[in-house]
Amino acid sequence: MRLLATTIIALRALRRNKLRSALTALGIIIGVAGVIATVAIGNGAKVQVESQIASLGRNVVTIFPGSFSSGGARGGFGSASTLTIDDMEAIRRDVADIVAISPEVSDRNQVLANGLNWSTQVRGVSPEYLSVRAWDTDTGTMFSDQDLRSAAKVCVIGATIVKQLFPNSDPLGQTIRIRNIPFIIRGVLESKGFNFFGQDQDDTIMVPYTTHMRRLNRRTTVSTILIESASPAVMPRIQQDTTDLLTQRRRGREPDFTVRNQLELAQTATATARIMTLLLGSVAGVSLFVGGIGIMNIMLVSVTERTREIGIRLAIGAHDRDIRVQFLIEAMVLSVLGGIAGVLLGTGLSQALSSVTGWAVLVSTNAVLISVGISAFVGIVFGFYPAHKAAKLDPIEALRFE
Amino acid sequence: MSTPVVQLRDIRKTYRNGDLEVHAVRGISLDIQIGEFIAIMGASGSGKSTLMNTLGCLDRPTSGEYLLDGVNVADLERSARADLRNQKLGFVFQGFNLLARTTALENVELPMLYAPRRVSGEEMKRRAMAALDIVGLGKRFDHLPSQLSGGQQQRVAIARALVNEPRLLLADEPTGNLDSKTSVEVMGVFQRLNEQGITIVMVTHELDIASYCKRILVVRDGLVVRDEPVQNRMIASEQLAKLHSAEAEAKLTTTAPAA
Numbered sequence: 150m151r152l153l154a155t156t157i158i159a160l161r162a163l164r165r166n167k168l169r170s171a172l173t174a175l176g177i178i179i180g181v182a183g184v185i186a187t188v189a190i191g192n193g194a195k196v197q198v199e200s201q202i203a204s205l206g207r208n209v210v211t212i213f214p215g216s217f218s219s220g221g222a223r224g225g226f227g228s229a230s231t232l233t234i235d236d237m238e239a240i241r242r243d244v245a246d247i248v249a250i251s252p253e254v255s256d257r258n259q260v261l262a263n264g265l266n267w268s269t270q271v272r273g274v275s276p277e278y279l280s281v282r283a284w285d286t287d288t289g290t291m292f293s294d295q296d297l298r299s300a301a302k303v304c305v306i307g308a309t310i311v312k313q314l315f316p317n318s319d320p321l322g323q324t325i326r327i328r329n330i331p332f333i334i335r336g337v338l339e340s341k342g343f344n345f346f347g348q349d350q351d352d353t354i355m356v357p358y359t360t361h362m363r364r365l366n367r368r369t370t371v372s373t374i375l376i377e378s379a380s381p382a383v384m385p386r387i388q389q390d391t392t393d394l395l396t397q398r399r400r401g402r403e404p405d406f407t408v409r410n411q412l413e414l415a416q417t418a419t420a421t422a423r424i425m426t427l428l429l430g431s432v433a434g435v436s437l438f439v440g441g442i443g444i445m446n447i448m449l450v451s452v453t454e455r456t457r458e459i460g461i462r463l464a465i466g467a468h469d470r471d472i473r474v475q476f477l478i479e480a481m482v483l484s485v486l487g488g489i490a491g492v493l494l495g496t497g498l499s500q501a502l503s504s505v506t507g508w509a510v511l512v513s514t515n516a517v518l519i520s521v522g523i524s525a526f527v528g529i530v531f532g533f534y535p536a537h538k539a540a541k542l543d544p545i546e547a548l549r550f551e
Numbered sequence: 552m553s554t555p556v557v558q559l560r561d562i563r564k565t566y567r568n569g570d571l572e573v574h575a576v577r578g579i580s581l582d583i584q585i586g587e588f589i590a591i592m593g594a595s596g597s598g599k600s601t602l603m604n605t606l607g608c609l610d611r612p613t614s615g616e617y618l619l620d621g622v623n624v625a626d627l628e629r630s631a632r633a634d635l636r637n638q639k640l641g642f643v644f645q646g647f648n649l650l651a652r653t654t655a656l657e658n659v660e661l662p663m664l665y666a667p668r669r670v671s672g673e674e675m676k677r678r679a680m681a682a683l684d685i686v687g688l689g690k691r692f693d694h695l696p697s698q699l700s701g702g703q704q705q706r707v708a709i710a711r712a713l714v715n716e717p718r719l720l721l722a723d724e725p726t727g728n729l730d731s732k733t734s735v736e737v738m739g740v741f742q743r744l745n746e747q748g749i750t751i752v753m754v755t756h757e758l759d760i761a762s763y764c765k766r767i768l769v770v771r772d773g774l775v776v777r778d779e780p781v782q783n784r785m786i787a788s789e790q791l792a793k794l795h796s797a798e799a800e801a802k803l804t805t806t807a808p809a810a
């Protein structure tokens with residue numbers, strides 16, 4: 150096959166009509182740019198969700214009060230808790246491969262310091278809580294096991310509290326009043342920013358759960374128990390063992406708790422992100438398809454418009470195959486160049502969008518390869534019919550065409 | 552005598568439009584020897600173009616035998632006929648039929664791009680330039696058809712027809728769209744080519760254009776009714792010289808009063 154010559158012919162034909170070529174490619178450019186940008190946004194969202202889930206902690210298994218799994222009109226997720234410190238101690242004792250474990254009791258309180266006041270979430274936790282949440286203090290230290298045992302009036306505070314109550318001074322060692330009880334500040338937490346529910350994670354004060362349950366909010370139950378597993382692999386087993394243990398401790402009563410592991414949460418969240426990517430991507434895919442039809446449309450028009458040219462070529466000795474391949478190459482060059490331009494445009498578009506909106510975007514190599522591949526495919530598929538039509542022309546009739 | 556370039560034996564062509572049959576060619580037999588220069592004349596609708604298209608392997612006769620260089624081409628398939636057109640035949644059309652927005656050079660290179668054997672880019676350019684030089688347009692190789700006069704466009708078309716060194720040059724009313732002086736120029740190009748041994752068959756309506764050829768065929772209703780050598784053959788270079796001196800005189804007379 151005279152592929153080289155035909156390629157030269159096709160490129161010359163494209164160069165001869167730059168405007169028509171550009172318009173033909175435009176459909177593909179827009180389609181591919183759309184795919185690239187939407188998939189980049191979707192991927193960015195997925196990565197962000199994943200990193201936020203990672204910020205929840207390391208290999209965390211969480212026990213919530215209330216039951217999801219038993220149908221009917223039960224109390225449900227987050228209803229009055231029956232989880233106790235005894236439950237937690239039993240888990241610590243009987244379930245293997247636990248690195249750290251902490252309860253969490255929390256309520257909102259008005260807090261005072263430095264003559265300023267602020268309403269925030271006060272959490273009762275164990276010192277291990279920071280390990281579970283993959284968190285650490287920025288300055289100072291976490292309160293100790295000794296503080297926990299003695300229900301000491303000590304706390305660590307988040308970055309937002311520092312900003313609100315200690316704008317110009319070092320909070321370490323100072324006193325903060327929660328429900329009028331003075332607490333000594335032992336440490337300031339690292340800033341964690343917002344979680345994916347949009348909550349400011351730094352707007353918090355942590356106190357020993359013993360202090361919280363005895364002095365702040367007289368309660369015998371906790372709102373959650375968080376377990377840090379030794380590895381992701383043992384998470385499902387810890388989840389199962391914990392469930393069994395708590396069920397056994399409830400002696401045949403309906404289960405009034407739910408045990409979740411972080412993996413499940415991550416899976417749900419990334420599944421959501423994936424559905425979003427898929428949705429956006431398929432909308433963009435449809436526009437790519439429409440771009441392909443656009444190519445076919447213009448190629449068909451151009452076959453008619455170029456009937457005389459085709460006649461000349463046939464008269465001069467072009468085979469049917471030469472004409473067909475020429476039109477196919479034209480369609481392919483347009484769609485591949487359109488695809489590349491689309492990739493550049495889509496990448497630029499997603500960068501611009503990210504800098505304007507602050508969304509995370511991630512241009513994936515796969516999306517680039519796939520959409521360029523698809524556009525080449527679209528070029529061949531939608532170029533084929535016009536090319537075939539052109540090749541079948543009768544030279545005399547084509548030459549006579551006005 | 553060597554074998555004729557073209558041997559037609561009882562060529563017939565019938566067009567069928569529904570129930571209506573048009574007998575465009577009804578039995579033409581004809582030999583064309585190497586080095587001939589033939590003008591085909593005849594009334595409109597007499598079948599000249601049909602005959603030319605058959606000779607040019609653009610169309611198949613309904614019946615009859617056509618030997619080109621001793622090879623029967625009447626029932627070759629489409630791509631074999633395409634190769635024949637490319638290698639053995641050169642076609643010049645009334646409407647020039649150059650590719651628009653394509654330089655003279657690229658237009659002339661076109662037949663080499665479709666040649667059965669690959670021609671290198673360098674050789675393509677060299678041969679195309681040589682062909683343009685033959686028709687006197689070597690300096691205008693990078694002009695687009697829109698930047699050339701009708702006569703110049705027709706010369707580019709002739710260069711394109713020549714570039715693969717065909718056995719037979721066919722021209723259907725090559726001067727039909729040209730004024731008389733430009734027509735003589737084009738006939739001059741044909742006469743020079745013919746002197747170099749190229750066989751030419753052309754269609755024309757004008758007797759004075761036909762008188763630059765060597766043999767005239769007259770076609771009527773699909774049959775050759777006359778076939779005779781040209782008497783008082785005209786030489787394009789002489790006619791052009793006469794035209795030039797006449798022009799020069801005209802200029803002198805028109806500019807004299809102003810001077």
Ligand SMILES: Nc1ncnc2c1ncn2[C@@H]1O[C@H](COP(=O)(O)OP(=O)(O)OP(=O)(O)O)[C@@H](O)[C@H]1O
Pocket residue numbers: 566567568573574575593594595596597598599600601602
């Ligand atoms: N494709 C076709 N279908 C039907 N009839 C045709 C076709 N082509 C030519 N004819 C008819 O065949 C006859 C010969 O046509 P042709 O074109 O050969 O004439 P011509 O001698 O070249 O005329 P002109 O001097 O006007 O160019 C005419 O009657 C024409 O109508």
Ligand SMILES: [Mg+2]
Pocket residue numbers: 599600601723
């Ligand atoms: Mg005609």
